[in-house]
Amino acid sequence: MITIKEMAEIAGVSPTTVANVLHGRTKKVSEETRKKVQKVIEKSNYVSNMGARLLGNYGSRIIAVIISYNNDRQETLMQDPFVGAILGAMEKEMSKSGYFMMLYMNPNVMECLHMAMAWNVEGIILLGVDRSAYYEFRSRLEVPMVTIDTYFKDSDTSYANVGLQDFEGGYMVTEYLLDKGHREIAFLSVSDVLLKTTDAIDVSRYQGYKKALMEKGIKVDKERVRKLSKEEKERLGQLEDFARSGFGGCTSLFFASDSLAIEALNIFQDMGYKVPSDISIVGFDNISASCQCRPKLTTVQQDIFQRGEYAIKVLMEQMEKKSQKAINLRLPVEFIERDSVAEKVNKEL
Amino acid sequence: MITIKEMAEIAGVSPTTVANVLHGRTKKVSEETRKKVQKVIEKSNYVSNMGARLLGNYGSRIIAVIISYNNDRQETLMQDPFVGAILGAMEKEMSKSGYFMMLYMNPNVMECLHMAMAWNVEGIILLGVDRSAYYEFRSRLEVPMVTIDTYFKDSDTSYANVGLQDFEGGYMVTEYLLDKGHREIAFLSVSDVLLKTTDAIDVSRYQGYKKALMEKGIKVDKERVRKLSKEEKERLGQLEDFARSGFGGCTSLFFASDSLAIEALNIFQDMGYKVPSDISIVGFDNISASCQCRPKLTTVQQDIFQRGEYAIKVLMEQMEKKSQKAINLRLPVEFIERDSVAEKVNKEL
């Protein structure tokens, strides 16, 4: 590994001059010297030593991506195609600007902070951390941070989040179901969306559902807002029970995520129910599996790559401006009609 | 960020002493001093500055994970649950030993090398790079490296690879199909496994297939070894054509990966074919989607988490010993029988 000093010696100039050439400060170097030095640099295969950058506090060029997880799913979280896709998109975007991604998964906030400090990271992406953990990060570390999929309340302030139009998406699919003649529509999620304290984007999706129903003059039946277990085995049981109960009198089910919807779709069909003729199903996310299942899932699409890209763009903005005004980017979603919903001839008609 | 020097001042000792306490060199510090210093350290929330470690060449504690990809699938690669799962497993394993993961995706070998040198990484995991790229890395950089899923020939030497019993797996499923009475069995993959130069693990799976057939006295029919396009649209067309041709006279199909098998399974059923009664299908990998599709896929299972764990363990070994003897770990696979294969009453019987 050749150093600036060594190259300076070869070129017969001072380290400062080499550094100036390296950084393109053409005003500070004569054209002649520049050329001479340039040649030496090219021959030398120079690679700057990040340790020296770090130590001198000239910017680590590291962006930490911190993935939080509930302990019950630490092994499977990374299998989620959503996580992989957004990581890929972010890496691509940050490496464009010469930043490096350090990936860290640890449920312990203090250890995450420790890591961020040790490496003097220039920015942090918080993936799937809840609001309270975010505030913990925020209060202990003055580094630009952008959250992805953290649910903030209106009263929250001073955060940067890159989310989705979850509310609008929830509204959209519910309206679609209503259009198709459905009146008995359940909302299913692994979060308890009826609780005021619940801290997950599912809440926004639920609120969209609620609004669409209300506009049709339908009151939300709490029995039809169901919290499913995060534990797979238990959840499968719940879904079976629900099916056996005649789906609680519902003709269609809105699942807060595609992965949930697909799981249910398979179970119901295994039990002998026909989708969509016996029961209609919609999801949210449009993960790749949504068109690999049968019937193909009607859902709400998000552009994951765009999200990763924006997350980094917003972070970079914060890094440059050092300003920390609240940003709540909510990227558009798109309704995708496939085959999992049946037309319902309603008594009203 | 408090430094060793500052803590030394507070404790009224020298930086060296603080460092000795920090590193648990109890022999070098009197019990009394140790206690005093320990207290100061605990109060100070000390975080070691990695920049200084890097600069002083005391070990960066960084392990680079370099993901290579074919340009035609750079956007989707990270969506692969396999990639996500193995990343998660590796991160978990390395953080146990206090290492940090730097994630890098770049099809350009030189830029990857550049990154590894700039950060003075202690080890490298190469995920999905082909043999020639590996040798390029190897020749230019003297850092322990472990490849995952790189296909080496018997004549290759001096590498460390953490692979699977691909051959045995291929043999297993083919034998199973034969047991079930199938004689016309196709092998489908996105690699050209018949070419001597082909450089992908699919080749091993194919060879297992071949051996099983040969043992039954069946000669491999080259028409039944099919290379599918890596481009989705084109591949769908190929699969449809294949189905319309009556599956080339085959009664069962062995796909080199589950993702391929599931794709085909859906297309065939959409076209009106019944799986498995019209056509039997097996895959390889046991990704999570394999039991989400219908019929559930019969396949060969690999333990992805175990693989990630071993990859890091092997890498650490190399890092410690600085030895570079060839290691070709081939982790066991397990046959998983599900519902995608039908019993075939053979004329022979």
Next chain:
DNA sequence: TTGTAAGCGTTATCAG
């Protein structure tokens, strides 16, 4: 336009 030198925080060496 070019060069000199200080400083970043850690560790290892060596002297006390």
Next chain:
DNA sequence: CTGATAACGCTTACAA
């Protein structure tokens, strides 16, 4: 057992 010091490579302020 304890402490002083040099070294790592880069950047930048300042001197020539």
